[in-house]
Amino acid sequence: NAGVTQTPKFQVLKTGQSMTLQCAQDMNHNSMYWYRQDPGMGLRLIYYSASEGTTDKGEVPNGYNVSRLNKREFSLRLESAAPSQTSVYFCASSEVGGGGRTEQYFGPGTRLTVT
Amino acid sequence: QKEVEQNSGPLSVPEGAIASLNCTYSDRGSQSFFWYRQYSGKSPELIMFIYSNGDKEDGRFTAQLNKASQYVSLLIRDSQPSDSATYLCAVKSPFSGGYNKLIFGAGTRLAVHP
Numbered sequence: 001n002a003g004v005t006q007t008p009k010f011q012v013l014k015t016g017q018s019m020t021l022q023c024a025q026d027m028n029h030n031s032m033y034w035y036r037q038d039p040g041m042g043l044r045l046i047y048y049s050a051s052e053g054t055t056d057k058g059e060v061p062n063g064y065n066v067s068r069l070n071k072r073e074f075s076l077r078l079e080s081a082a083p084s085q086t087s088v089y090f091c092a093s094s095e096v097g098g099g100g101r102t103e104q105y106f107g108p109g110t111r112l113t114v115t
Numbered sequence: 116q117k118e119v120e121q122n123s124g125p126l127s128v129p130e131g132a133i134a135s136l137n138c139t140y141s142d143r144g145s146q147s148f149f150w151y152r153q154y155s156g157k158s159p160e161l162i163m164f165i166y167s168n169g170d171k172e173d174g175r176f177t178a179q180l181n182k183a184s185q186y187v188s189l190l191i192r193d194s195q196p197s198d199s200a201t202y203l204c205a206v207k208s209p210f211s212g213g214y215n216k217l218i219f220g221a222g223t224r225l226a227v228h229p
Contacts, residue, residue, distance in 0.1 A: 040123070040221055041221060042119075042220055044219075045216065058216070102164075103161050103164050106158040106160070108158050109157075
């Protein structure tokens with residue numbers, strides 16, 4: 001049981017390049033999330049997927065796209081990278097909420113630098 | 116006003132002391148509250164969650180929730196150098212329905228010195 005996995009761990013891009021960050025979870029969770037973390041700003045939600053087949057924008061979606069490939073996998077794409085997208089990116093997953101457990105579990109992160 | 120506010124610290128406490136970390140939130144309708152620990156260069160790790168007013172204890176950790184005053188706190192008893200980390204407070208958005216959208220504070224850095 002690996003939990004939430006992310007690839008790659010590190011990436012350096014030049015301005016204008018594109019890339020896809022991959023995320024997978026093996027906890028049979030319905031919901032998945034992409035965050036970015038910048039110094040002094042905490043975690044900010046980019047996109048989330050409440051269940052397979054659905055995606056919604058979070059707080060900072062501009063410049064990103066997502067795909068919920070199946071229940072396990074949720075990818076984040078940068079179409080034309082900008083230096084402002086230099087950050088640490090975390091993927092997370094959780095069960096669907098309601099009255100039940102709603103905590104999110106995080107992957108190890110991808111450290112992205114855009115030059 | 117930020118939706119979830121924490122003192123950035125660092126909060127420095129001696130080994131063996133009680134560390135008290137505080138968090139306030141703006142939306143009175145918030146229902147679920149979480150504390151995550153994040154070591155430098157690592158991902159956030161859930162350590163406590165609390166849904167009801169009052170105290171919830173788990174080992175050396177106690178979460179306290181006061182919905183009337185809109186604050187949640189985390190007490191760490193017998194603090195150890197291994198507790199040195201950034202502690203993130205997270206609140207489930209009351210507008211997220213079943214989607215578990217969490218709003219995070221910027222975190223409080225805790226330093227436990229021998």
